[in-house]
């Protein structure tokens with residue numbers, strides 16, 4: 228067996244992190260619309276989570292923020308003149324579009340791409356399809372820069388295949404790994420790939436909130452990756468209507484364990500049977516299902532219990548949940564965790580982390596990371612400057628403290644100085660993470 232370990236690639240929160248309420252169906256984003264944000268706390272919280280995971284012994288990488296405000300987008304929709312004028316005119320004539328151009332949403336790296344590790348891919352390479360994220364305008368801007376970022380972190384084409392995003396058509400709406408779970412006995416062995424989808428390409432969607440991921444998008448991803456052990460499962464419509472905009476709000480899995488809420492799937496029994504069949508001869512799946520009676524769906528969404536990271540730590544037999552502290556503050560969710568641990572099942576421990584700034588936009592610990600199972604040789608072929616350790620942590624704390632504001636009200640997005648500050652920060656980061664020449668549009 229080839230040895231592999233699951234690395235986490237976290238999106239670094241950008242200097243324009245704000246609460247603009249851009250994501251319908253994401254209740255936290257809707258509720259916090261208009262509040263002032265704290266970009267500096269947001270980036271430091273994310274860095275502390277990376278530090279915890281690195282200290283626990285898992286390889287950790289940093290994915291750089293995107294250039295925001297996205298002046299190129301504003302120009303493409305007709306705002307013209309010098310950069311400052313583009314921003315001022317957009318602020319006056321179309322503030323929603325300026326908010327859109329400022330979103331730091333690339334921080335939620337679970338939506339960066341869908342990943343197939345080499346053990347599951349037909350050609351033995353690690354495959355990535357960056358998500359087109361086309362359901363929400365602000366997120367649809369991320370694909371090209373994410374593709375560039377993944378090609379920088381995983382540059383060796385003999386080992387890594389970073390595809391282009393799927394064509395940007397509504398029938399192929401793709402939100403990346405937020406709707407994907409891989410189960411396996413060991414990370415280096417062939418596994419089962421659960422792809423959860425919300426609607427079909429040709430379906431007339433009647434819902435109040437959008438179903439972002441289509442079945443046809445995931446079938447295309449599995450096909451181009453040559454992904455083995457594929458299982459496709461429909462998300463429950465009722466869950467989407469209740470605010471489950473990604474399946475990772477109600478489901479997380481690792482190794483042989485799928486941890487999910489009763490309402491996660493349209494037909495949970497069929498999903499379990501399909502996973503069992505796909506795992507036959509490889510491993511025995513373990514299902515930890517939490518009922519609505521024990522944990523009402525509203526509490527699952529409020530606490531983000533299932534948006535915990537579920538990690539397999541070196542030397543530990545049982546899995547560890549890296550949960551948002553909102554779980555500890557929600558009695559039903561806390562009790563569900565404590566019961567799962569006491570039952571001697573696959574989950575053995577919990578650690579709570581503070582990612583409140585991200586949580587207020589609907590992004591928990593699991594949203595902030597893209598997991599990539601890597602063999603030792605693949606790990607050695609990544610960009611070493613993006614590998615997170617104590618020294619990089621210190622450097623990024625100093626970098627954030629010197630460039631990030633500690634308060635950003637919606638009206639502040641109209642300040643052309645924010646663009647200048649952001650670019651200065653990203654220019655310096657380009658050197659720190661060795662991102663290469665012309666990484667950002669403003670550097671070309």
Ligand code: SUG
Nearest residue numbers: 247248249250253256337405473594
């Ligand atoms: O796409 N929030 C993100 C949160 C993504 C969470 N990711 C996962 N569940 N994996 C979204 O809804 C809000 C931004 C704003 O409202 O300004 C936002 O885009």
